[in-house]
Amino acid sequence: MATAPHVITRFAPSPTGHLHIGGARTALFCWAYARRTGGTFLIRIEDTDQARSSEASAHGILKDLAWLGILWDEGPELPLVAPVSDRCGPTGSPAQVFSKTSPGAPLLAQHGSETRATGTIGGNPRGVGSFYQSQRLDVYNAVITDMLARGLAYADFSPPEKLAEARKAAEAAKQTFRYHPPAAEIAPLDEQQRRIAAGEKHVIRFRANEEPVRVTDEVLGEVAFGAGEVDDFVLRKADGYPTYHFGVVVDDEKMGVTHVLRGQEHLMNTPRHVALQQALGYRTPVYAHMPLIFNDQGAKMSKRERDQTARKAVKDAKLAGPPAGASIDAAAFTAWLGDTKRQLETGELESLAAAMNLALPEVSVDDFRKAGYLPEVICNFIALLGWNPGENREKFGMEFLAANFDLARIGKTSARFDRKKLLSFNADAIGAMQDTDLAARLLEWCAEYAPAEGERLRALGAERLALLARAVKPRARTLKEALRPAAFALVSDEELAFDPAAADKVLKANAGAGRALLLDLAKVLAALEPFEPPAINAAIEAFAAGRSLKTGDVAQPLRVAVTGSTVSPGLGETLAVLGKASTMKRIERCAAACG
RNA sequence: GGCCCCAUCGUCUAGCCCGGUCCAGGACGCAAGGUUCUCAUCCUUGAAACCGGGGUUCGAAUCCCCGUGGGGUCACCA
Numbered sequence: 322m323a324t325a326p327h328v329i330t331r332f333a334p335s336p337t338g339h340l341h342i343g344g345a346r347t348a349l350f351c352w353a354y355a356r357r358t359g360g361t362f363l364i365r366i367e368d369t370d371q372a373r374s375s376e377a378s379a380h381g382i383l384k385d386l387a388w389l390g391i392l393w394d395e396g397p398e399l400p401l402v403a404p405v406s407d408r409c410g411p412t413g414s415p416a417q418v419f420s421k422t423s424p425g426a427p428l429l430a431q432h433g434s435e436t437r438a439t440g441t442i443g444g445n446p447r448g449v450g451s452f453y454q455s456q457r458l459d460v461y462n463a464v465i466t467d468m469l470a471r472g473l474a475y476a477d478f479s480p481p482e483k484l485a486e487a488r489k490a491a492e493a494a495k496q497t498f499r500y501h502p503p504a505a506e507i508a509p510l511d512e513q514q515r516r517i518a519a520g521e522k523h524v525i526r527f528r529a530n531e532e533p534v535r536v537t538d539e540v541l542g543e544v545a546f547g548a549g550e551v552d553d554f555v556l557r558k559a560d561g562y563p564t565y566h567f568g569v570v571v572d573d574e575k576m577g578v579t580h581v582l583r584g585q586e587h588l589m590n591t592p593r594h595v596a597l598q599q600a601l602g603y604r605t606p607v608y609a610h611m612p613l614i615f616n617d618q619g620a621k622m623s624k625r626e627r628d629q630t631a632r633k634a635v636k637d638a639k640l641a642g643p644p645a646g647a648s649i650d651a652a653a654f655t656a657w658l659g660d661t662k663r664q665l666e667t668g669e670l671e672s673l674a675a676a677m678n679l680a681l682p683e684v685s686v687d688d689f690r691k692a693g694y695l696p697e698v699i700c701n702f703i704a705l706l707g708w709n710p711g712e713n714r715e716k717f718g719m720e721f722l723a724a725n726f727d728l729a730r731i732g733k734t735s736a737r738f739d740r741k742k743l744l745s746f747n748a749d750a751i752g753a754m755q756d757t758d759l760a761a762r763l764l765e766w767c768a769e770y771a772p773a774e775g776e777r778l779r780a781l782g783a784e785r786l787a788l789l790a791r792a793v794k795p796r797a798r799t800l801k802e803a804l805r806p807a808a809f810a811l812v813s814d815e816e817l818a819f820d821p822a823a824a825d826k827v828l829k830a831n832a833g834a835g836r837a838l839l840l841d842l843a844k845v846l847a848a849l850e851p852f853e854p855p856a857i858n859a860a861i862e863a864f865a866a867g868r869s870l871k872t873g874d875v876a877q878p879l880r881v882a883v884t885g886s887t888v889s890p891g892l893g894e895t896l897a898v899l900g901k902a903s904t905m906k907r908i909e910r911c912a913a914a915c916g
Numbered sequence: 917g918g919c920c921c922c923a924u925c926g927u928c929u930a931g932c933c934c935g936g937u938c939c940a941g942g943a944c945g946c947a948a949g950g951u952u953c954u955c956a957u958c959c960u961u962g963a964a965a966c967c968g969g970g971g972u973u974c975g976a977a978u979c980c981c982c983g984u985g986g987g988g989u990c991a992c993c994a
Binding site: 333334335337367369370372373477481484485488492495496497498499524541544545546547550554555557558559560562564565566568569584585586587588589590592610612613615617619620621702705706709711712713714715716732733734735736737738739741742743744745746748752794795796797806858861862865871872873874875876877879880886887888889890891892893 | 917918919920921922923927928929930931941942943944945952953954955956957958986987988989990991992993994
């Protein structure tokens with residue numbers, strides 16, 4: 322092991338949107354591999370598309386990664402408030418980053434035993450940064466200058482329209498278009514330099530050779546690409562920014578990246594990168610192309626899925642214009658509806674879904690977070706989409722990945738993203754949580770996505786909140802779903818509404834038999850001490866038994882009285898969460914309402 | 917269309933590299949029972965797969981070839 326080379330992996334997102342679940346898996350594997358080998362995991366922001374990149378997106382991606390517990394050793398710095406021990410919590414608890422809604426305000430971090438008060442993720446210990454490609458232009462330009470001088474690259478002054486035409490013509494002739502002009506068509510170096518100096522618009526192209534390229538991939542094995550597959554692709558765009566291909570190759574070299582793990586959609590880029598590396602005399606890193614993550618349609622999972630879902634719902638509802646409450650421009654809506662390729666802005670799409678009471682399929686980490694999934698479950702689940710430890714084991718945490726992840730067990734076949742199974746995993750994880758942990762998670766989630774409910778929960782106090790968490794545990798598959806069985810505790814005694822149908826059925830029927838029973842039971846409960854779940858349950862059962870009734874006969878009137886509905890968590894926990902005073906008040910109110 | 921990748925229950929997969937222990941194991945989902953004060957949880961049981969065809973071999977889910985199917989990719993996006 323001492324002689325093993327130091328592994329450096331990297332995740333290199335382009336900040337043009339939210340962190341996609343597939344990207345999260347790539348990052349997770351890069352992280353896990355670095356952890357496993359005692360290497361370094363770095364993050365580089367590939368913001369070379371001036372039109373589409375944004376700092377907000379970059380920050381969002383970093384924040385999502387941190388939330389997942391995928392922390393980087395080098396890269397952009399992010400302040401962190403973390404119940405984190407080393408790189409992953411002892412129970413796989415995630416990092417806490419600054420709240421999105423209240424930046425600068427650290428979230429509470431009451432779980433995880435080895436809490437670090439504050440800290441920073443990222444940094445530049447080896448001095449290989451910046452980790453934003455837009456800030457590395459002189460690095461790329463130096464390489465370009467060198468390549469130009471050595472004839473490895475050339476300036477191309479032809480307008481993009483001309484190229485597009487040629488491409489179209491080739492397509493019409495059913496030919497594969499490859500740009501590789503004969504040497505005679507390329508201007509001599511001094512002319513190139515003169516025209517560049519004169520400020521003429523141009524791109525810099527790689528002068529590809531005609532060699533076949535052989536790539537050794539850790540998951541796919543040997544992959545051969547025929548001669549001439551690599552064409553004279555662009556290295557530097559007309560705006561002076563590097564293309565993806567160029568930036569990746571240069572930065573991976575300069576940053577010492579040894580292992581490139583990425584999605585299989587990049588496989589066809591690899592010969593380009595290898596050809597470039599060879600021309601420049603760079604190392605070729607170890608490649609591992611991981612299988613794709615599919616949606617239900619068996620195609621690569623993408624954000625478009627959300628638009629498709631919404632579009633279908635709109636069509637099914639036969640809506641001609643934006644529904645009431647949706648903040649979308651009518652013209653934009655119509656254009657979107659008629660063009661299946663078109664995508665709505667995230668905000669527009671979400672307001673539309675909200676207005677239609679429609680659940681959009683989650684595709685970005687943010688979506689899953691909002692839906693109430695646990696970060697450690699997401700990591701567990703996406704790890705399974707392409708990797709498994711064997712031996713029928715499929716539940717594991719970050720520590721396990723950090724200790725056991727390997728390239729050899731990455732599968733070759735694309736996996737469908739099965740939300741049902743994710744949900745089941747999440748439900749299991751919630752079910753296995755300590756009451757107080759779940760309570761804390763609930764509070765965190767509410768702070769972000771349901772502040773009003775969060776306040777109500779907090780007002781319960783630690784003890785009752787923990788009790789509520791226990792009650793809700795087997796009834797919630799996500800943190801969001803926990804709000805439903807907790808609903809009775811989220812309204813005041815005065816606000817509680819009684820479901821009329823339920824009241825008719827269990828309280829008013831048979832000349833108010835249920836109501837009468839309720840009043841008698843109330844006397845027992847009023848005298849009950851301690852007012853705790855086991856005692857409450859015992860009292861209810863004894864009361865029913867004493868009258869030769871089934872427990873359900875007395876439970877249901879009580880349930881409707883204190884929760885307003887025939888469906889709720891167990892009565893012992895429900896009443897204990899409410900407390901005796903509140904319970905009595907609700908019973909009185911109910912009796913009055915049904916009198 | 918060119919190039920490239922892939923192929924085990926409906927889905928995720930173990931097994932494949934190092935052929936026999938596989939009438940193929942696990943999980944989600946599904947179905948049927950059971951426990952329970954509602955809802956849920958939980959427990960038990962069940963149905964459910966080696967894409968097709970050729971080889972190689974005493975023997976193939978496992979090795980080879982062809983076919984078929986699916987996917988990816990063909991930008992001054994990454």
